[in-house]
Amino acid sequence: MEDLSVEKVAETMYGMVKDYHGKKNLKATDLTKAMIEQFGEACDKQKCKEAIRVIIDDGRCTYSYVGGSYIVLNPDYHPAS
Amino acid sequence: MTELKHQTPLIDELEKGPWPSFVKEIKKSAKSAAVQDLLGVLERSYEEKRGHWKHGGIVGVHGYGGGVIGRYTDLADEFPGVAEFHTMRINQPSGWFYTSKALRTLSDIWEKHGSGLTNMHGSTGDIVFLGTTTPELEPTFKDLTDAGFDLGGSGSDMRTPSCCCGPARCEWACYDTLNFVYDMTQTYQDELHRPAFPYKFKIKAAGCANDCVAAIARADMSVIGTWRDNIQIDQPAVKEYAESGKLDLQKDVCDRCPTKCMSWNGKALSIDNSNCVKCMHCINAMPKALSPGKDRGATILIGAKAPIIGGALLSSVFVPFIKVEPPYDDFKELIAAIWDLWAENGKNRERVGEFIQRIGLGNFLEQIGLEPIPEMISHPRANPYIFYEA
Ligand code: SF4
Ligand code: SF4
Numbered sequence: 091m092e093d094l095s096v097e098k099v100a101e102t103m104y105g106m107v108k109d110y111h112g113k114k115n116l117k118a119t120d121l122t123k124a125m126i127e128q129f130g131e132a133c134d135k136q137k138c139k140e141a142i143r144v145i146i147d148d149g150r151c152t153y154s155y156v157g158g159s160y161i162v163l164n165p166d167y168h169p170a171s
Numbered sequence: 172m173t174e175l176k177h178q179t180p181l182i183d184e185l186e187k188g189p190w191p192s193f194v195k196e197i198k199k200s201a202k203s204a205a206v207q208d209l210l211g212v213l214e215r216s217y218e219e220k221r222g223h224w225k226h227g228g229i230v231g232v233h234g235y236g237g238g239v240i241g242r243y244t245d246l247a248d249e250f251p252g253v254a255e256f257h258t259m260r261i262n263q264p265s266g267w268f269y270t271s272k273a274l275r276t277l278s279d280i281w282e283k284h285g286s287g288l289t290n291m292h293g294s295t296g297d298i299v300f301l302g303t304t305t306p307e308l309e310p311t312f313k314d315l316t317d318a319g320f321d322l323g324g325s326g327s328d329m330r331t332p333s334c335c336c337g338p339a340r341c342e343w344a345c346y347d348t349l350n351f352v353y354d355m356t357q358t359y360q361d362e363l364h365r366p367a368f369p370y371k372f373k374i375k376a377a378g379c380a381n382d383c384v385a386a387i388a389r390a391d392m393s394v395i396g397t398w399r400d401n402i403q404i405d406q407p408a409v410k411e412y413a414e415s416g417k418l419d420l421q422k423d424v425c426d427r428c429p430t431k432c433m434s435w436n437g438k439a440l441s442i443d444n445s446n447c448v449k450c451m452h453c454i455n456a457m458p459k460a461l462s463p464g465k466d467r468g469a470t471i472l473i474g475a476k477a478p479i480i481g482g483a484l485l486s487s488v489f490v491p492f493i494k495v496e497p498p499y500d501d502f503k504e505l506i507a508a509i510w511d512l513w514a515e516n517g518k519n520r521e522r523v524g525e526f527i528q529r530i531g532l533g534n535f536l537e538q539i540g541l542e543p544i545p546e547m548i549s550h551p552r553a554n555p556y557i558f559y560e561a
Contacts, residue, residue, distance in 0.1 A: 117327070117367075117369075117519070118365070118366065118367035119367065119368075119369070119514050119515065122367075123515070135511075139361065139365075139367070142365065142367075143361075143365070146234055146236070146365070147233075147234050149233070152229055152231070153229075153231060153235070153236030153237075153326070153365075153366060154227075154228060154229045155226075155227040155228065155230075155240070155241065155325075155326045156227055156228075157227070157519070157520060158326070158327050158369075158370065158519045158520055159236050159237070159326035159327040159328065159366030161236075162229065164229075165229065
Protein backbone atom coordinates (compact mmCIF):
# COMPACT_ATOMS: atom_id res chain seq x y z
CA MET A 91 0.00 0.00 0.00
CA GLU A 92 3.06 2.26 -0.26
CA ASP A 93 1.72 3.94 -3.39
CA LEU A 94 -1.82 4.60 -2.18
CA SER A 95 -3.07 7.34 -4.45
CA VAL A 96 -5.21 10.33 -3.50
CA GLU A 97 -7.73 9.16 -6.13
CA LYS A 98 -8.05 5.77 -4.42
CA VAL A 99 -8.68 7.47 -1.06
CA ALA A 100 -11.19 9.82 -2.73
CA GLU A 101 -13.01 6.87 -4.31
CA THR A 102 -13.17 5.06 -0.96
CA MET A 103 -14.40 8.19 0.80
CA TYR A 104 -17.08 8.69 -1.82
CA GLY A 105 -18.20 5.09 -1.31
CA MET A 106 -18.47 5.74 2.41
CA VAL A 107 -20.53 8.91 1.91
CA LYS A 108 -22.85 6.92 -0.39
CA ASP A 109 -23.17 4.07 2.13
CA TYR A 110 -24.07 6.43 4.95
CA HIS A 111 -26.38 8.61 2.86
CA GLY A 112 -29.69 9.04 4.67
CA LYS A 113 -28.37 7.24 7.77
CA LYS A 114 -25.66 9.43 9.23
CA ASN A 115 -24.00 12.70 8.29
CA LEU A 116 -20.24 12.45 8.07
CA LYS A 117 -17.76 15.19 8.93
CA ALA A 118 -14.36 15.62 7.30
CA THR A 119 -12.79 14.15 10.45
CA ASP A 120 -15.04 11.04 10.30
CA LEU A 121 -13.85 10.37 6.76
CA THR A 122 -10.23 11.02 7.66
CA LYS A 123 -10.29 8.71 10.68
CA ALA A 124 -11.99 5.96 8.67
CA MET A 125 -9.44 6.18 5.85
CA ILE A 126 -6.45 6.08 8.20
CA GLU A 127 -8.00 3.08 9.93
CA GLN A 128 -8.61 1.32 6.63
CA PHE A 129 -5.33 2.09 4.85
CA GLY A 130 -3.01 2.31 7.86
CA GLU A 131 0.36 3.95 7.43
CA ALA A 132 -0.07 4.41 3.68
CA CYS A 133 -2.67 7.07 4.44
CA ASP A 134 -2.31 10.30 6.38
CA LYS A 135 -4.24 13.48 7.13
CA GLN A 136 -2.71 15.37 4.23
CA LYS A 137 -3.75 12.68 1.75
CA CYS A 138 -7.26 12.73 3.20
CA LYS A 139 -7.40 16.50 2.87
CA GLU A 140 -6.48 16.21 -0.79
CA ALA A 141 -9.00 13.40 -1.31
CA ILE A 142 -11.79 15.53 0.19
CA ARG A 143 -10.79 18.28 -2.20
CA VAL A 144 -11.14 15.81 -5.10
CA ILE A 145 -14.67 14.64 -4.22
CA ILE A 146 -15.85 18.19 -3.55
CA ASP A 147 -14.20 19.81 -6.57
CA ASP A 148 -15.40 17.18 -9.06
CA GLY A 149 -18.93 17.73 -7.76
CA ARG A 150 -19.66 14.24 -6.39
CA CYS A 151 -20.01 15.59 -2.87
CA THR A 152 -20.78 18.93 -1.33
CA TYR A 153 -20.82 20.58 2.08
CA SER A 154 -23.98 20.80 4.08
CA TYR A 155 -24.66 22.69 7.29
CA VAL A 156 -26.91 20.97 9.83
CA GLY A 157 -25.77 22.38 13.15
CA GLY A 158 -22.22 21.65 11.93
CA SER A 159 -20.52 21.21 8.57
CA TYR A 160 -20.85 17.81 6.91
CA ILE A 161 -19.80 16.24 3.63
CA VAL A 162 -22.81 14.84 1.78
CA LEU A 163 -23.77 13.57 -1.67
CA ASN A 164 -24.27 16.44 -4.05
CA PRO A 165 -27.93 16.33 -5.20
CA ASP A 166 -26.94 18.29 -8.32
CA TYR A 167 -24.26 15.79 -9.41
CA HIS A 168 -25.21 14.23 -12.74
CA PRO A 169 -22.20 12.54 -14.35
CA ALA A 170 -22.23 12.66 -18.14
CA SER A 171 -22.30 8.83 -18.36
CA MET B 172 -39.08 56.86 0.16
CA THR B 173 -40.58 53.86 -1.61
CA GLU B 174 -44.11 53.00 -0.53
CA LEU B 175 -44.15 50.05 1.85
CA LYS B 176 -46.05 46.88 1.03
CA HIS B 177 -46.66 45.84 4.65
CA GLN B 178 -47.94 47.85 7.61
CA THR B 179 -45.26 47.83 10.32
CA PRO B 180 -46.56 49.67 13.41
CA LEU B 181 -44.45 47.72 15.89
CA ILE B 182 -41.07 48.00 14.24
CA ASP B 183 -41.83 51.64 13.38
CA GLU B 184 -41.33 52.26 17.10
CA LEU B 185 -37.67 51.38 16.59
CA GLU B 186 -37.26 54.40 14.35
CA LYS B 187 -37.97 56.79 17.20
CA GLY B 188 -35.30 58.42 19.32
CA PRO B 189 -31.96 60.00 18.45
CA TRP B 190 -30.00 56.80 17.91
CA PRO B 191 -29.35 54.96 14.68
CA SER B 192 -32.19 52.67 13.64
CA PHE B 193 -31.77 49.53 11.57
CA VAL B 194 -35.47 49.73 10.64
CA LYS B 195 -34.94 53.21 9.21
CA GLU B 196 -31.97 51.95 7.22
CA ILE B 197 -33.83 48.91 5.87
CA LYS B 198 -36.73 51.12 4.81
CA LYS B 199 -34.35 53.34 2.85
CA SER B 200 -33.44 50.26 0.80
CA ALA B 201 -36.99 48.97 0.38
CA LYS B 202 -36.86 49.06 -3.42
CA SER B 203 -36.83 45.29 -3.89
CA ALA B 204 -39.50 42.70 -3.12
CA ALA B 205 -37.01 41.00 -0.80
CA VAL B 206 -36.55 44.03 1.43
CA GLN B 207 -40.30 44.77 1.42
CA ASP B 208 -41.01 41.23 2.59
CA LEU B 209 -38.13 41.33 5.06
CA LEU B 210 -39.93 44.20 6.82
CA GLY B 211 -43.14 42.14 6.75
CA VAL B 212 -41.50 39.10 8.36
CA LEU B 213 -39.81 41.29 10.93
CA GLU B 214 -43.11 42.91 11.90
CA ARG B 215 -44.68 39.46 12.20
CA SER B 216 -41.88 38.32 14.51
CA TYR B 217 -42.50 41.30 16.77
CA GLU B 218 -46.24 40.54 16.80
CA GLU B 219 -45.77 36.88 17.63
CA LYS B 220 -42.56 37.23 19.68
CA ARG B 221 -40.87 34.48 17.69
CA GLY B 222 -38.45 34.29 14.80
CA HIS B 223 -39.47 33.06 11.36
CA TRP B 224 -36.08 32.09 9.97
CA LYS B 225 -34.47 28.71 9.36
CA HIS B 226 -30.85 28.37 8.39
CA GLY B 227 -28.40 25.83 7.01
CA GLY B 228 -28.75 23.12 4.38
CA ILE B 229 -26.87 22.57 1.17
CA VAL B 230 -26.15 26.02 -0.11
CA GLY B 231 -22.89 27.56 -1.19
CA VAL B 232 -20.53 28.09 -4.06
CA HIS B 233 -18.70 25.31 -5.81
CA GLY B 234 -15.74 23.93 -3.86
CA TYR B 235 -16.36 25.98 -0.71
CA GLY B 236 -18.00 24.77 2.48
CA GLY B 237 -18.06 28.20 4.10
CA GLY B 238 -18.95 31.78 3.33
CA VAL B 239 -22.64 31.29 2.57
CA ILE B 240 -25.31 30.79 5.22
CA GLY B 241 -28.54 29.45 3.81
CA ARG B 242 -31.53 31.35 5.22
CA TYR B 243 -35.20 30.74 4.54
CA THR B 244 -38.38 32.04 6.08
CA ASP B 245 -41.02 29.56 7.22
CA LEU B 246 -43.64 32.05 5.92
CA ALA B 247 -42.59 31.76 2.28
CA ASP B 248 -46.18 31.74 0.97
CA GLU B 249 -46.98 35.04 2.63
CA PHE B 250 -43.57 36.62 2.08
CA PRO B 251 -42.20 35.10 -1.14
CA GLY B 252 -39.55 37.82 -1.48
CA VAL B 253 -37.63 36.21 1.38
CA ALA B 254 -38.38 32.54 0.66
CA GLU B 255 -34.60 32.38 0.20
CA PHE B 256 -32.63 35.13 1.86
CA HIS B 257 -29.09 33.79 2.12
CA THR B 258 -26.24 35.57 3.81
CA MET B 259 -22.81 35.84 2.22
CA ARG B 260 -19.70 36.59 4.22
CA ILE B 261 -16.89 38.33 2.38
CA ASN B 262 -13.35 38.33 3.71
CA GLN B 263 -12.63 41.90 4.80
CA PRO B 264 -9.27 43.54 4.21
CA SER B 265 -6.92 43.49 7.23
CA GLY B 266 -7.88 46.33 9.56
CA TRP B 267 -10.96 47.17 7.43
CA PHE B 268 -9.18 49.59 5.14
CA TYR B 269 -11.08 50.33 1.91
CA THR B 270 -10.84 52.80 -0.87
CA SER B 271 -14.19 54.42 -1.69
CA LYS B 272 -13.89 52.69 -5.08
CA ALA B 273 -13.76 49.29 -3.35
CA LEU B 274 -16.84 50.13 -1.29
CA ARG B 275 -18.71 51.22 -4.41
CA THR B 276 -17.70 48.01 -6.17
CA LEU B 277 -19.01 45.92 -3.28
CA SER B 278 -22.27 47.87 -3.16
CA ASP B 279 -22.76 47.59 -6.92
CA ILE B 280 -22.22 43.83 -6.84
CA TRP B 281 -24.70 43.43 -4.04
CA GLU B 282 -27.36 45.65 -5.56
CA LYS B 283 -27.06 43.62 -8.76
CA HIS B 284 -27.29 40.20 -7.13
CA GLY B 285 -28.89 40.63 -3.72
CA SER B 286 -31.00 42.83 -1.50
CA GLY B 287 -28.40 45.58 -1.30
CA LEU B 288 -28.46 45.32 2.50
CA THR B 289 -25.11 44.89 4.19
CA ASN B 290 -23.77 44.61 7.69
CA MET B 291 -20.40 46.33 7.93
CA HIS B 292 -19.13 44.27 9.65
CA GLY B 293 -20.19 41.01 11.28
CA SER B 294 -18.87 40.16 14.73
CA THR B 295 -16.15 37.98 13.21
CA GLY B 296 -15.13 40.88 11.03
CA ASP B 297 -16.45 39.91 7.60
CA ILE B 298 -18.33 42.16 5.23
CA VAL B 299 -21.83 40.68 5.47
CA PHE B 300 -24.14 40.66 2.45
CA LEU B 301 -27.69 40.08 3.66
CA GLY B 302 -30.22 38.36 1.45
CA THR B 303 -30.01 36.67 -1.90
CA THR B 304 -31.34 33.58 -3.64
CA THR B 305 -29.56 30.32 -4.49
CA PRO B 306 -29.24 31.04 -8.25
CA GLU B 307 -27.51 34.36 -7.48
CA LEU B 308 -24.75 32.82 -5.33
CA GLU B 309 -22.33 31.77 -8.07
CA PRO B 310 -22.75 34.99 -10.11
CA THR B 311 -22.14 37.07 -6.96
CA PHE B 312 -19.06 34.99 -6.15
CA LYS B 313 -17.75 35.46 -9.69
CA ASP B 314 -18.16 39.22 -9.56
CA LEU B 315 -16.53 39.32 -6.12
CA THR B 316 -13.51 37.30 -7.19
CA ASP B 317 -13.20 39.35 -10.39
CA ALA B 318 -13.00 42.41 -8.12
CA GLY B 319 -10.33 40.77 -5.94
CA PHE B 320 -12.54 39.69 -3.04
CA ASP B 321 -13.07 36.21 -1.62
CA LEU B 322 -15.62 34.64 0.69
CA GLY B 323 -14.93 34.37 4.41
CA GLY B 324 -15.59 31.49 6.78
CA SER B 325 -18.75 29.96 8.23
CA GLY B 326 -19.75 26.64 9.73
CA SER B 327 -17.12 24.37 11.27
CA ASP B 328 -14.11 26.04 9.73
CA MET B 329 -11.46 28.58 10.56
CA ARG B 330 -13.42 31.82 10.54
CA THR B 331 -12.08 34.87 8.76
CA PRO B 332 -9.19 36.14 10.89
CA SER B 333 -9.47 39.80 11.89
CA CYS B 334 -7.32 42.46 13.46
CA CYS B 335 -7.29 46.04 14.69
CA CYS B 336 -5.87 48.77 12.46
CA GLY B 337 -2.52 48.20 14.20
CA PRO B 338 0.56 50.12 13.12
CA ALA B 339 -1.31 51.58 10.13
CA ARG B 340 -2.96 54.12 12.42
CA CYS B 341 -2.11 53.35 16.01
CA GLU B 342 1.15 54.16 17.76
CA TRP B 343 0.41 51.59 20.48
CA ALA B 344 0.53 48.58 18.18
CA CYS B 345 3.12 46.20 19.58
CA TYR B 346 3.30 44.19 16.38
CA ASP B 347 2.09 44.32 12.80
CA THR B 348 -1.43 43.00 13.25
CA LEU B 349 -2.27 43.63 9.59
CA ASN B 350 0.55 41.54 8.22
CA PHE B 351 -0.03 38.80 10.80
CA VAL B 352 -3.70 38.45 9.85
CA TYR B 353 -2.94 38.62 6.14
CA ASP B 354 -0.40 35.82 6.57
CA MET B 355 -2.79 33.65 8.62
CA THR B 356 -5.54 34.18 6.04
CA GLN B 357 -3.30 33.15 3.15
CA THR B 358 -1.68 30.25 4.99
CA TYR B 359 -4.96 28.68 6.05
CA GLN B 360 -7.04 29.06 2.89
CA ASP B 361 -7.97 25.40 3.00
CA GLU B 362 -9.11 25.56 6.63
CA LEU B 363 -11.05 28.77 5.87
CA HIS B 364 -12.99 27.40 2.91
CA ARG B 365 -13.23 23.66 3.65
CA PRO B 366 -14.75 22.99 7.07
CA ALA B 367 -12.85 20.20 8.83
CA PHE B 368 -13.16 21.06 12.52
CA PRO B 369 -15.63 20.12 15.28
CA TYR B 370 -16.82 23.76 15.23
CA LYS B 371 -15.66 27.26 14.39
CA PHE B 372 -12.15 28.53 15.18
CA LYS B 373 -11.56 32.29 15.32
CA ILE B 374 -8.20 34.05 15.27
CA LYS B 375 -8.17 37.70 16.29
CA ALA B 376 -5.19 39.99 16.51
CA ALA B 377 -5.07 43.11 18.67
CA GLY B 378 -2.01 45.33 18.74
CA CYS B 379 -2.22 46.01 22.48
CA ALA B 380 -4.26 45.20 25.57
CA ASN B 381 -6.92 47.74 24.62
CA ASP B 382 -8.04 44.90 22.38
CA CYS B 383 -10.11 46.93 19.93
CA VAL B 384 -11.25 43.70 18.21
CA ALA B 385 -12.58 42.16 21.46
CA ALA B 386 -10.37 39.14 20.88
CA ILE B 387 -10.29 38.12 24.52
CA ALA B 388 -14.07 37.67 24.57
CA ARG B 389 -14.62 36.05 21.21
CA ALA B 390 -11.57 34.43 19.67
CA ASP B 391 -10.48 30.84 20.07
CA MET B 392 -6.98 32.22 19.61
CA SER B 393 -6.28 35.80 20.65
CA VAL B 394 -2.96 37.41 19.84
CA ILE B 395 -2.73 40.55 21.96
CA GLY B 396 0.22 42.90 21.70
CA THR B 397 2.36 43.55 24.75
CA TRP B 398 5.95 44.37 25.75
CA ARG B 399 8.43 42.93 28.22
CA ASP B 400 10.74 45.84 29.04
CA ASN B 401 9.84 49.12 30.70
CA ILE B 402 7.05 51.54 29.84
CA GLN B 403 8.62 54.54 28.12
CA ILE B 404 8.15 57.67 30.23
CA ASP B 405 8.55 61.25 29.07
CA GLN B 406 8.79 62.99 32.48
CA PRO B 407 8.36 66.59 31.20
CA ALA B 408 5.16 65.45 29.44
CA VAL B 409 3.99 63.79 32.69
CA LYS B 410 4.52 67.10 34.45
CA GLU B 411 2.53 68.90 31.78
CA TYR B 412 -0.42 66.57 32.43
CA ALA B 413 -0.15 67.26 36.16
CA GLU B 414 0.05 71.02 35.67
CA SER B 415 -2.81 71.09 33.16
CA GLY B 416 -5.22 70.31 35.98
CA LYS B 417 -7.18 68.02 33.66
CA LEU B 418 -5.81 64.87 35.20
CA ASP B 419 -5.27 63.98 38.83
CA LEU B 420 -2.18 61.79 38.50
CA GLN B 421 -2.65 60.15 41.86
CA LYS B 422 -6.38 59.51 41.64
CA ASP B 423 -6.87 58.96 37.90
CA VAL B 424 -3.65 57.17 37.08
CA CYS B 425 -1.75 55.67 40.04
CA ASP B 426 -4.77 54.61 42.11
CA ARG B 427 -6.34 52.96 39.09
CA CYS B 428 -3.30 50.89 38.23
CA PRO B 429 -4.53 47.33 38.86
CA THR B 430 -1.29 46.24 40.52
CA LYS B 431 -0.58 49.59 42.23
CA CYS B 432 2.90 49.58 40.76
CA MET B 433 3.01 53.32 39.98
CA SER B 434 3.81 56.27 42.18
CA TRP B 435 3.80 60.02 41.72
CA ASN B 436 5.71 62.28 44.11
CA GLY B 437 4.54 65.55 42.62
CA LYS B 438 7.66 65.82 40.44
CA ALA B 439 8.23 62.47 38.76
CA LEU B 440 6.32 59.34 37.96
CA SER B 441 7.92 56.02 38.73
CA ILE B 442 6.79 52.55 37.72
CA ASP B 443 7.82 49.24 39.20
CA ASN B 444 7.82 47.53 35.81
CA SER B 445 8.34 44.07 37.29
CA ASN B 446 4.79 44.32 38.66
CA CYS B 447 3.20 46.00 35.65
CA VAL B 448 0.67 43.73 33.93
CA LYS B 449 0.66 45.85 30.74
CA CYS B 450 -3.02 46.69 31.04
CA MET B 451 -2.62 49.98 29.07
CA HIS B 452 -4.59 52.05 31.60
CA CYS B 453 -1.86 54.58 32.37
CA ILE B 454 -0.88 54.85 28.71
CA ASN B 455 -4.49 55.51 27.73
CA ALA B 456 -4.70 58.19 30.42
CA MET B 457 -1.47 59.96 29.40
CA PRO B 458 -0.81 59.10 25.76
CA LYS B 459 1.62 61.98 25.28
CA ALA B 460 3.73 60.98 28.29
CA LEU B 461 3.72 57.19 28.30
CA SER B 462 4.06 54.52 25.66
CA PRO B 463 4.61 50.78 25.53
CA GLY B 464 8.19 49.54 25.95
CA LYS B 465 10.51 48.91 23.03
CA ASP B 466 10.82 45.12 23.35
CA ARG B 467 7.43 44.35 21.86
CA GLY B 468 5.59 41.16 20.98
CA ALA B 469 2.31 39.53 21.98
CA THR B 470 0.54 37.28 24.44
CA ILE B 471 -1.31 34.29 23.01
CA LEU B 472 -4.58 33.42 24.69
CA ILE B 473 -6.79 30.47 23.88
CA GLY B 474 -10.41 29.53 24.33
CA ALA B 475 -12.87 32.45 24.27
CA LYS B 476 -16.37 32.18 22.88
CA ALA B 477 -19.63 34.12 22.86
CA PRO B 478 -22.58 32.32 24.48
CA ILE B 479 -24.30 30.68 21.48
CA ILE B 480 -24.12 27.19 22.93
CA GLY B 481 -23.38 26.92 26.67
CA GLY B 482 -22.06 30.02 28.42
CA ALA B 483 -19.53 32.65 27.43
CA LEU B 484 -15.84 32.01 28.00
CA LEU B 485 -12.97 34.47 28.23
CA SER B 486 -9.68 33.22 26.89
CA SER B 487 -6.76 32.11 29.06
CA VAL B 488 -3.08 32.91 28.68
CA PHE B 489 -1.10 30.21 26.92
CA VAL B 490 2.06 32.01 25.90
CA PRO B 491 2.79 35.13 28.00
CA PHE B 492 5.23 36.65 25.52
CA ILE B 493 6.22 35.81 21.99
CA LYS B 494 7.89 37.85 19.28
CA VAL B 495 5.50 38.28 16.37
CA GLU B 496 7.63 38.19 13.27
CA PRO B 497 7.19 36.67 9.81
CA PRO B 498 7.07 33.85 8.88
CA TYR B 499 5.29 33.25 12.23
CA ASP B 500 6.53 29.66 12.46
CA ASP B 501 5.99 29.40 16.24
CA PHE B 502 2.35 30.39 15.80
CA LYS B 503 1.85 27.92 13.01
CA GLU B 504 3.35 25.10 15.06
CA LEU B 505 1.08 25.91 17.99
CA ILE B 506 -1.99 26.19 15.75
CA ALA B 507 -1.18 22.86 14.07
CA ALA B 508 -0.82 21.12 17.45
CA ILE B 509 -4.13 22.56 18.74
CA TRP B 510 -6.04 21.75 15.56
CA ASP B 511 -4.69 18.19 15.41
CA LEU B 512 -5.78 17.40 18.94
CA TRP B 513 -9.12 19.21 18.86
CA ALA B 514 -10.11 17.97 15.37
CA GLU B 515 -9.50 14.40 16.41
CA ASN B 516 -11.06 14.49 19.86
CA GLY B 517 -13.49 17.43 19.94
CA LYS B 518 -17.22 16.76 19.99
CA ASN B 519 -19.52 18.21 17.37
CA ARG B 520 -20.04 21.95 18.07
CA GLU B 521 -17.49 21.99 20.85
CA ARG B 522 -15.30 25.10 20.75
CA VAL B 523 -11.66 24.66 21.67
CA GLY B 524 -12.19 26.43 25.04
CA GLU B 525 -14.95 23.99 25.95
CA PHE B 526 -12.78 21.10 24.80
CA ILE B 527 -10.02 22.29 27.14
CA GLN B 528 -12.50 22.52 30.01
CA ARG B 529 -13.71 18.98 29.31
CA ILE B 530 -10.34 17.26 29.07
CA GLY B 531 -8.55 19.53 31.56
CA LEU B 532 -5.90 22.13 30.85
CA GLY B 533 -3.14 19.86 32.17
CA ASN B 534 -4.00 17.11 29.68
CA PHE B 535 -4.41 19.60 26.87
CA LEU B 536 -1.00 21.14 27.49
CA GLU B 537 0.65 17.76 27.71
CA GLN B 538 -0.88 16.71 24.40
CA ILE B 539 0.16 19.83 22.52
CA GLY B 540 3.59 19.87 24.13
CA LEU B 541 3.43 23.09 26.18
CA GLU B 542 4.77 23.33 29.72
CA PRO B 543 2.34 24.71 32.35
CA ILE B 544 3.43 28.10 33.68
CA PRO B 545 2.09 30.37 36.44
CA GLU B 546 0.64 32.87 33.92
CA MET B 547 -1.93 30.23 32.93
CA ILE B 548 -3.51 30.43 36.39
CA SER B 549 -6.13 33.16 36.57
CA HIS B 550 -6.59 33.07 40.35
CA PRO B 551 -4.24 31.40 42.86
CA ARG B 552 -5.71 28.17 44.26
CA ALA B 553 -8.74 28.48 41.99
CA ASN B 554 -7.49 26.44 39.07
CA PRO B 555 -7.03 22.89 40.29
CA TYR B 556 -6.24 21.44 36.90
CA ILE B 557 -2.48 21.77 37.12
CA PHE B 558 -0.61 19.68 39.62
CA TYR B 559 2.85 20.95 40.48
CA GLU B 560 5.31 18.35 41.66
CA ALA B 561 8.16 19.47 43.91
S1 SF4 C 1 -5.90 47.27 19.99
FE1 SF4 C 1 -4.30 48.68 20.68
S2 SF4 C 1 -2.93 48.82 18.91
FE2 SF4 C 1 -4.87 48.03 18.14
S3 SF4 C 1 -6.01 49.85 17.49
FE3 SF4 C 1 -6.63 49.36 19.60
S4 SF4 C 1 -5.33 50.67 20.84
FE4 SF4 C 1 -4.35 50.55 18.83
S1 SF4 D 1 0.14 49.45 32.21
FE1 SF4 D 1 -1.39 49.02 33.79
S2 SF4 D 1 -0.34 47.72 35.25
FE2 SF4 D 1 1.23 48.71 34.01
S3 SF4 D 1 1.78 50.55 35.15
FE3 SF4 D 1 0.20 51.14 33.68
S4 SF4 D 1 -1.70 51.00 34.83
FE4 SF4 D 1 -0.16 49.85 35.99
